[in-house]
Amino acid sequence: MSLGRVDLHIHSTASDGLFSPSQVVRSALELGLTAIALTDHDTTSGIAEALQAAEGTGLEVIPGVEINSEGEWGDLHFLGYYIDPGNPSLRQRLEAMRDARLGRARRMIERLAQMGMPLDWEEVRALAGGESVGRPHIARALVNRGYVSSVQEAFDRYISNDGPAYVPRLRLTPPEVIETIHQAGGVAVLAHPAHSGVVDRVPEFVALGLQGLEVYYPEHSPEDVEMLLDLCQRYNLVATGGSDFHSPNHEEGAPLGSVFVPEEAVEKLRELVGK
Ligand SMILES: [Zn+2]
Ligand SMILES: [Zn+2]
Numbered sequence: 603m604s605l606g607r608v609d610l611h612i613h614s615t616a617s618d619g620l621f622s623p624s625q626v627v628r629s630a631l632e633l634g635l636t637a638i639a640l641t642d643h644d645t646t647s648g649i650a651e652a653l654q655a656a657e658g659t660g661l662e663v664i665p666g667v668e669i670n671s672e673g674e675w676g677d678l679h680f681l682g683y684y685i686d687p688g689n690p691s692l693r694q695r696l697e698a699m700r701d702a703r704l705g706r707a708r709r710m711i712e713r714l715a716q717m718g719m720p721l722d723w724e725e726v727r728a729l730a731g732g733e734s735v736g737r738p739h740i741a742r743a744l745v746n747r748g749y750v751s752s753v754q755e756a757f758d759r760y761i762s763n764d765g766p767a768y769v770p771r772l773r774l775t776p777p778e779v780i781e782t783i784h785q786a787g788g789v790a791v792l793a794h795p796a797h798s799g800v801v802d803r804v805p806e807f808v809a810l811g812l813q814g815l816e817v818y819y820p821e822h823s824p825e826d827v828e829m830l831l832d833l834c835q836r837y838n839l840v841a842t843g844g845s846d847f848h849s850p851n852h853e854e855g856a857p858l859g860s861v862f863v864p865e866e867a868v869e870k871l872r873e874l875v876g877k
Contacts, residue, residue, distance in 0.1 A: 608868055609859045610639040610664065611681065611793070611816065611844025616648030617668075618733060620849030623652035626858070631661055633859045637868045639664035639683055639844065644699050646687035662868070667696075668793060669782070672773040678798055680779045681816060681842070684875040685788030692786035699773060700734065706769045707735040713767040714740075714760065719749045737761050780811045789874045791842050794819045796826035801833070808837045813874055818843025818863045820856035840870040 613619030614626050621629065623640060630638045640652045640663060649665045656663045667682045685692060711721050721743045729739040729746075741756035750756045760767040774782065783790040791814035795801050804815065817830040818841070834841045843863035846855030 607635050607859075608637040608863045608865055609635060609844045609847065609861065610637075610666070610683070610842050610863060610867065611641050611668070611819070611846045611855075612638055612858065613642055613668075613846070613848045613855070614640060614648045614652070616640075616645050617642035618848060620852070623648035624655035626847075627652050627655035627659075627661065627663065629858050631656075631659055635661065635859050636865065637662040637664060639666035639681075641666040641668040641681050641844070643668050644670060644696050646685065646692070646696070649687045664868070664871070666788075667692075667783075669696075669779045670699075670773055671776045671779040672771060675776055675800060675803060676798070678776055678800060679793035680776070680783065681791040681793045681814075682783035682786065682788035683791060683814075683842070683871045684877065685783060685786040687786075689786035692782055695774060695778070695782050702773075703734050703736070703771070706771060707737075707740060709769045710737070710740055710761060710767050713769070714744070714749075717760070717767060719744065719747070719760075721747065776807060777810050780807070784811060787875060789813045789840065789871050791816055791840065794821065794846070796823075796830060797821040801829070804833055804837065808839070812839070814840035814842050814871070816843055817841040818861050820846060820861055840867060840874065842867045842871070 612626055614621055614623045640648055642648050646667050652663045664683055665685055665687055667685055669680050671678045726739050726743045727735055729742050741753040744750050744756040780790045790812050792807055792812055793816045795815055815830050815834055817827055831841055843861055845858055845861045847858045848855045
């Protein structure tokens with residue numbers, strides 16, 4: 603079943619999705635979609651493969667990215683559309699975020715060792731299975747070593763936000779994310795605003811250069827959609843949307859192409875970048 607013909611929020615194996623970029627393209631073609639955006643977390647490494655797979659098919663692949671930010675606003679996601687994946691400032695910032703994430707996990711492991719709970723870095727990395735190493739993997743390693751009896755206990759005693767082994771994340775702030783997307787020639791859109799609970803901050807982000815809202819999203823109710831469409835109208839923002847597809851059975855997101863997104867969203871994004 604396909605409700606729409608465009609899907610502007612899709613993850614692949616380049617971040618935490620299950621399908622490779624070419625598998626995403628093949629599935630989109632099978633579903634009869636006309637445009638998709640590959641929006642992997644903090645990386646543009648899948649875009650070249652997706653563009654190549656779609657060549658000559660009539661399916662438009664919009665180069666995209668989903669960038670996490672944090673600050674006084676909490677953990678917010680921004681989508682960048684029609685970005686230039688090779689833009690130096692975008693690449694540098696995404697790389698710095700990846701390094702910081704890896705470094706942060708290592709620093710937490712160092713602290714745990716100082717507290718008498720040594721873990722083996724390779725073992726933790728294996729638990730992450732190719733994903734970037736995060737707290738859930740450290741927690742599982744602590745359980746495997748018998749330092750704690752459950753993942754919950756690992757968080758409660760050591761690695762929760764105020765735990766003794768916690769090292770804060772290094773992430774871009776919303777102004778930095780919006781700036782980075784613009785520098786890479788892209789359109790900056792706030793991802794799933796109602797799901798993230800940040801609707802009342804939209805005017806601030808508009809002042810920073812935000813150009814769109816992700817209105818159509820699996821977790822958005824019809825009331826959310828209506829309220830977000832009003833905001834789009836008031837602030838002259840593009841209404842985008844997508845499934846946040848990760849895999850057929852992922853807890854996050856919905857099946858590819860399963861969320862209605864008006865096709866004019868693509869035209870409006872294109873207008874904004876002058877394509
Ligand atoms: Zn997100
Ligand atoms: Zn996403």
